[in-house]
Amino acid sequence: xxxxxxxxxxxxxxxxxxxxxxxxxxxxxxxxxxxxxxxxxxxxxxxxxxxxxxxxxxxxxxxxxxxxxxxxxxxxxxxxxxxxxxxxxxxxxxxxxxxxxxxxxxxxxxxxxxxxxxxxxxxxxxxxxxxxxxxxxxxxxxxxxxxxxxxxxxxxxxxxxxxxxxxxxxxxxxxxxxxxxxxxxxxxxxxxxxxxxxxxxxxxxxxxxxxxxxxxxxxxxxxxxxxxxxxxxxxxxxxxxxxxxxxxxxxxxxxxxxxxxxxxxxxxxxxxxxxxxxxxxxxxxxxxxxxxxxxxxxxxxxxxxxxxxxxxxxxxxxxxxxxxxxxxxxxxxxxxxxxxxxxxxxxxxxxxx
Amino acid sequence: xxxxxxxxxxxxxxxxxxxxxxxxxxxxxxxxxxxxxxxxxxxxxxxxxxxxxxxxxxxxxxxxxxxxxxxxxxxxxxxxxxxxxxxxxxxxxxxxxxxxxxxxxxxxxxxxxxxxxxxxxxxxxxxxxxxxxxxxxxxxxxxxxxxxxxxxxxxxxxxxxxxxxxxxxxxxxxxxxxxxxxxxxxxxxxxxxxxxxxxxxxxxxxxxxxxxxxxxxxxxxxxxxxxxxxxxxxxxxxxxxxxxxxxxxxxxxxxxxxxxxxxxxxxxxxxxxxxxxxxxxxxxxxxxxxxxxxxxxxxxxxxxxxxxxxxxxxxxxxxxxxxxxxxxxxxxxxxxxxxxxxxxxxxxxxxxxxxxxxxxxxxxxxxxxxxxxxxxxxxxxxxxxxxxxxxxxxxxxxxxxxxxxxxxxxxxxxxxxxxxxxxxxxxxxxxxxxxxxxxxxxxxxxxxxxxxxxxxxxxxxxxxxxxxxxxxxxxxxxxxxxxxxxxxxxxxxxxxxxxxxxxxxxxxxxxxxxxxxxxxxxxxxxxxxxxxxxxxxxxxxxxxxxxxxxxxxxxxxxxxxxxxxxxxxxxxxxxxxx
Numbered sequence: 001x002x003x004x005x006x007x008x009x010x011x012x013x014x015x016x017x018x019x020x021x022x023x024x025x026x027x028x029x030x031x032x033x034x035x036x037x038x039x040x041x042x043x044x045x046x047x048x049x050x051x052x053x054x055x056x057x058x059x060x061x062x063x064x065x066x067x068x069x070x071x072x073x074x075x076x077x078x079x080x081x082x083x084x085x086x087x088x089x090x091x092x093x094x095x096x097x098x099x100x101x102x103x104x105x106x107x108x109x110x111x112x113x114x115x116x117x118x119x120x121x122x123x124x125x126x127x128x129x130x131x132x133x134x135x136x137x138x139x140x141x142x143x144x145x146x147x148x149x150x151x152x153x154x155x156x157x158x159x160x161x162x163x164x165x166x167x168x169x170x171x172x173x174x175x176x177x178x179x180x181x182x183x184x185x186x187x188x189x190x191x192x193x194x195x196x197x198x199x200x201x202x203x204x205x206x207x208x209x210x211x212x213x214x215x216x217x218x219x220x221x222x223x224x225x226x227x228x229x230x231x232x233x234x235x236x237x238x239x240x241x242x243x244x245x246x247x248x249x250x251x252x253x254x255x256x257x258x259x260x261x262x263x264x265x266x267x268x269x270x271x272x273x274x275x276x277x278x279x280x281x282x283x284x285x286x287x288x289x290x291x292x293x294x295x296x297x298x299x300x301x302x303x304x305x306x307x308x309x310x311x312x313x314x315x316x317x318x319x320x321x322x323x324x325x326x327x328x329x330x331x332x333x334x335x336x337x338x339x340x341x342x343x344x345x346x347x348x349x350x351x352x353x
Numbered sequence: 354x355x356x357x358x359x360x361x362x363x364x365x366x367x368x369x370x371x372x373x374x375x376x377x378x379x380x381x382x383x384x385x386x387x388x389x390x391x392x393x394x395x396x397x398x399x400x401x402x403x404x405x406x407x408x409x410x411x412x413x414x415x416x417x418x419x420x421x422x423x424x425x426x427x428x429x430x431x432x433x434x435x436x437x438x439x440x441x442x443x444x445x446x447x448x449x450x451x452x453x454x455x456x457x458x459x460x461x462x463x464x465x466x467x468x469x470x471x472x473x474x475x476x477x478x479x480x481x482x483x484x485x486x487x488x489x490x491x492x493x494x495x496x497x498x499x500x501x502x503x504x505x506x507x508x509x510x511x512x513x514x515x516x517x518x519x520x521x522x523x524x525x526x527x528x529x530x531x532x533x534x535x536x537x538x539x540x541x542x543x544x545x546x547x548x549x550x551x552x553x554x555x556x557x558x559x560x561x562x563x564x565x566x567x568x569x570x571x572x573x574x575x576x577x578x579x580x581x582x583x584x585x586x587x588x589x590x591x592x593x594x595x596x597x598x599x600x601x602x603x604x605x606x607x608x609x610x611x612x613x614x615x616x617x618x619x620x621x622x623x624x625x626x627x628x629x630x631x632x633x634x635x636x637x638x639x640x641x642x643x644x645x646x647x648x649x650x651x652x653x654x655x656x657x658x659x660x661x662x663x664x665x666x667x668x669x670x671x672x673x674x675x676x677x678x679x680x681x682x683x684x685x686x687x688x689x690x691x692x693x694x695x696x697x698x699x700x701x702x703x704x705x706x707x708x709x710x711x712x713x714x715x716x717x718x719x720x721x722x723x724x725x726x727x728x729x730x731x732x733x734x735x736x737x738x739x740x741x742x743x744x745x746x747x748x749x750x751x752x753x754x755x756x757x758x759x760x761x762x763x764x765x766x767x768x769x770x771x772x773x774x775x776x777x778x779x780x781x782x783x784x785x786x787x788x789x790x791x792x793x794x795x796x797x798x799x800x801x802x803x804x805x806x807x808x809x810x811x812x813x814x815x816x817x818x819x820x821x822x823x824x825x826x827x828x829x830x831x832x833x834x835x836x837x838x839x840x841x842x843x844x845x846x847x848x849x850x851x852x853x854x855x856x857x858x859x860x861x862x863x864x865x866x867x868x869x870x871x872x873x874x875x876x877x878x879x880x881x882x883x884x885x886x887x888x889x890x891x892x893x894x895x896x897x898x899x900x901x902x903x904x905x906x907x908x909x910x911x912x913x914x915x916x917x918x919x920x921x922x923x924x925x926x927x928x929x930x931x
Contacts, residue, residue: 154883157886
């Protein structure tokens with residue numbers, strides 16, 4: 001099987017998976033108790049019965065709930081494929097818009113912390129593997145195991161206790177500086193609100209721009225720290241385990257015997273061969289990035305997607321949840337494909353396997 | 354036939370035992386597993402010995418008096434008083450105190466009696482008469498039959514005037530700071546000779562006071578009654594001259610009790626007793642530093658004040674007492690007598706520190722919650738890991754051994770569950786299905802088997818090509834037999850490792866869900882404790898924040914360490930490389 005056939009097989013598999021995801025997503029929320037029409041009809045409970053019946057009919061027509069199951073499913077799949085998610089139940093905001101303005105926050109938080117913790121974890125893992133069996137090794141491994149099993153929200157609470165309650169260095173809530181007022185993101189594409197938003201972001205002078213960036217970073221710090229501290233240990237362990245597999249292989253001994261520098265041996269010979277599991281995990285964690293960090297974002301009231309998912313869950317906002325589940329699953333599938341492709345590029349054995 | 358006389362075949366059991374002890378020895382040699390196992394043992398000990406470690410129940414409530422808080426809400430641990438201030442200590446903390454140990458049967462061994470005036474005062478214990486109902490909240494432990502009688506008598510034509518009697522308990526308050534709250538109680542019954550119109554010959558004024566001896570004694574009871582808020586205590590007559598009117602509407606804002614002028618029959622009729630209850634439904638006569646704050650506007654304490662902070666000014670001798678004033682002014686020409694039965698006379702002072710870890714927002718003991726929380730975490734962790742490993746094992750074996758169609762279907766389902774966002778899905782399902790602990794266990798188990806199933810499958814795929822499986826097939830072994838006897842033993846090491854490593858995920862998931870608000874209301878878990886911290890805005894109470902989180906992570910880390918060590922012990926390849 002060549003690289004092309006390998007990719008083709010993965011793509012077909014992924015497409016089947018996406019269709020399956022859509023159907024399961026549809027089924028899960030279809031089976032959930034609680035009828036959105038009934039929920040909205042509460043507002044009409046004082047009207048006479050025939051008016052109510054009419055209204056209910058209207059609502060069902062509007063949402064296509066009067067149509068048979070399979071038509072609903074087909075329409076749903078069509079809408080998803082063109083990224084039309086409908087409106088949120090909570091505030092009638094178009095879901096794509098609600099997701100759109102929150103994505104930058106989540107990308108900033110999770111992208112940043114994932115990247116930093118992977119880099120840091122891999123570097124620390126290599127540092128540790130050079131001293132394997134020693135005190136530093138066992139301390140690092142045990143410490144990573146313990147920190148990795150901490151509940152994230154508790155880690156967040158402890159950081160709040162230290163950095164907010166005691167030291168008063170960082171804020172505990174929000175995602176942007178207060179002086180920006182009601183404009184949550186300067187890059188918001190909400191046209192009605194953005195006439196002023198755009199003015200603000202365009203009229204920023206250099207100092208204000210720096211203050212703006214500083215303000216974002218200032219608010220980002222605590223959730224960022226929480227997530228990074230929480231996940232860096234996992235990357236360390238993964239790197240260590242993967243390197244442990246390769247570092248005792250014969251070709252490493254050969255490389256050393258050739259008189260190569262230790263750095264070259266470690267990075268070129270050991271790390272490259274050990275990088276497969278690291279790349280898979282990295283791709284997966286970037287894939288799951290959009291699901292945000294529900295817990296962390298809730299602890300710090302950070303305006304990302306995680307906090308939004310939590311809000312949607314509280315109000316049982318099914319359309320929003322269906323949309324976000326679909327998007328997350330899609331991202332994970334894409335990440336998997338990317339990981340597979342990288343595999344194929346890095347490891348020739350797989351192409352022909 | 355060759356006779357094997359002295360070669361005894363070792364029994365299967367002894368072989369298993371030998372193998373097990375050998376394995377345990379190797380496991381204990383590994384430092385990580387020794388550490389992990391000892392932490393797990395410590396928690397198992399906590400879970401089992403919880404009833405012996407704390408007198409309170411799993412929610413931190415005294416099981417014999419579930420309605421009474423153990424102390425004031427959100428108070429600090431006791432040991433914080435002895436810590437230097439730069440470490441967060443507070444020397445002004447106080448502890449709980451019961452001023453009268455046996456209020457159910459007041460006696461002069463605990464209480465002191467003094468009087469001044471003309472009449473004869475006698476006191477004795479009436480064995481039969483006592484407040485018939487169960488004593489009010491906070492005092493039910495001390496219910497005992499009988500009451501203390503204080504009798505005033507005077508022969509005809511003897512000198513008569515006003516006689517004051519004090520029945521009080523003196524106690525030392527050793528703390529520099531005030532308490533967090535106090536609850537007092539008293540039940541009295543008045544009887545005696547009457548005039549022709551049915552009124553007492555010697556009417557009576559009653560006052561319950563508390564204060565520092567030789568300084569101000571503050572009146573606690575009877576309270577003025579406030580319009581729309583409290584009613585006049587039954588049995589008391591009002592003093593109309595003291596009424597407070599609203600200057601605008603002319604409504605009566607407050608009325609003041611004057612005293613008792615009619616005999617009350619009492620036993621067996623409870624109506625005769627004048628009681629000060631601390632329950633919210635009869636705020637009228639309560640002696641409670643918290644609920645009184647509503648009435649304080651018309652008392653000497655002043656508006657929006659807390660009596661406990663005003664009364665307790667520092668360490669010293671304090672007195673909690675009952676002042677009886679016998680107003681012997683009429684009925685000069687006959688023998689008169691007025692008897693006062695006193696029952697359930699006591700005072701509970703709640704300190705500003707309690708127990709090893711303080712209290713939560715409802716005055717419940719945090720230490721008990723922490724100890725008993727171990728049970729829930731262990732229960733969830735172990736059951737979930739067993740369930741998910743079981744499902745994963747079956748799916749993995751089936752997919753790996755059956756291959757083809759079965760494999761394809763099972764692996765697509767696995768992929769599907771792997772790409773769905775785990776935590777959000779879990780939260781949605783819990784939100785819809787309810788946060789019962791058993792629901793949670795099933796959900797966590799059903800959503801957590803995929804990774805393990807994949808591992809088992811890949812192991813099985815390589816095993817089933819081995820010669821011994823082929824040999825088994827050749828002699829006609831059935832599929833089930835081969836899976837159970839030839840394939841499964843080789844994935845058992847994976848099973849053991851996964852059993853240990855999937856516990857922490859379940860424990861932290863439960864904690865996270867409980868923290869978000871999806872907890873089993875009946876069972877207090879560590880996650881729920883942390884939820885309560887946020888709920889009551891008590892994040893500065895680090896003695897409340899730190900222990901549950903530390904316990905969660907210790908227990909989780911212990912299982913991870915164990916799994917990690919099992920991996921090292923069971924995979925000899927890894928050991929060689931060290």
